[in-house]
Amino acid sequence: KAGVTQTPRYLIKTRGQQVTLSCSPISGHRSVSWYQQTPGQGLQFLFEYFSETQRNKGNFPGRFSGRQFSNSRSEMNVSTLELGDSALYLCASSLWTGVTGELFFGEGSRLTVL
Amino acid sequence: KQEVTQIPAALSVPEGENLVLNCSFTDSAIYNLQWFRQDPGKGLTSLLLIQSSQREQTSGRLNASLDKSSGRSTLYIAASQPGDSATYLCAVQGTDKLIFGTGTRLQVFP
Numbered sequence: 563k564a565g566v567t568q569t570p571r572y573l574i575k576t577r578g579q580q581v582t583l584s585c586s587p588i589s590g591h592r593s594v595s596w597y598q599q600t601p602g603q604g605l606q607f608l609f610e611y612f613s614e615t616q617r618n619k620g621n622f623p624g625r626f627s628g629r630q631f632s633n634s635r636s637e638m639n640v641s642t643l644e645l646g647d648s649a650l651y652l653c654a655s656s657l658w659t660g661v662t663g664e665l666f667f668g669e670g671s672r673l674t675v676l
Numbered sequence: 677k678q679e680v681t682q683i684p685a686a687l688s689v690p691e692g693e694n695l696v697l698n699c700s701f702t703d704s705a706i707y708n709l710q711w712f713r714q715d716p717g718k719g720l721t722s723l724l725l726i727q728s729s730q731r732e733q734t735s736g737r738l739n740a741s742l743d744k745s746s747g748r749s750t751l752y753i754a755a756s757q758p759g760d761s762a763t764y765l766c767a768v769q770g771t772d773k774l775i776f777g778t779g780t781r782l783q784v785f786p
Binding site: 566568595597604605606607610618620650652654664665666667668669670672 | 710717719720721722725765767772776778779
């Protein structure tokens, strides 16, 4: 059974650009959530999608957005990149909403903003 | 506001020792608590999930306990091995999001 797949694994952008990250959940999982991991702030919740609807959102500016497609695949977008957006972005999938289910994480997308 | 703390922040032990990693949280209104391990530069691997109604879960050499009333969870690792070296994270699930602890970096040397 394939795990959670995140693409791209590594990317380098410059300030002001935008980036789109993709996450394919485990087959049959309907919930996808996104997290940002930095050395200073640790792991922080970005948002969760369940059945194409955003269920919860963390405390991040509006530059961070996401969506989920009918096949449960999810994308997150960061616009007008800042140096502080450099981080490992992790996606997790769950059978049901993240509130009740066990989370399974992907390997992450490491974003470097220059 | 939920806060999750893990002690110790780092731990270095010889192979074969039994270990206890601690996780404390400030708000007992949780749905579940999950323990993860993270290898450098990698994603998170789920180790154990304890529902709020449960007291403990076991998987192989790992045992996790949960005491909601005191806001504590422990992860017990029996007979540690060099392959157990990683960062261990606990996370509590509230009504709207998962809150992660600060992590314990474990090194097991031969």
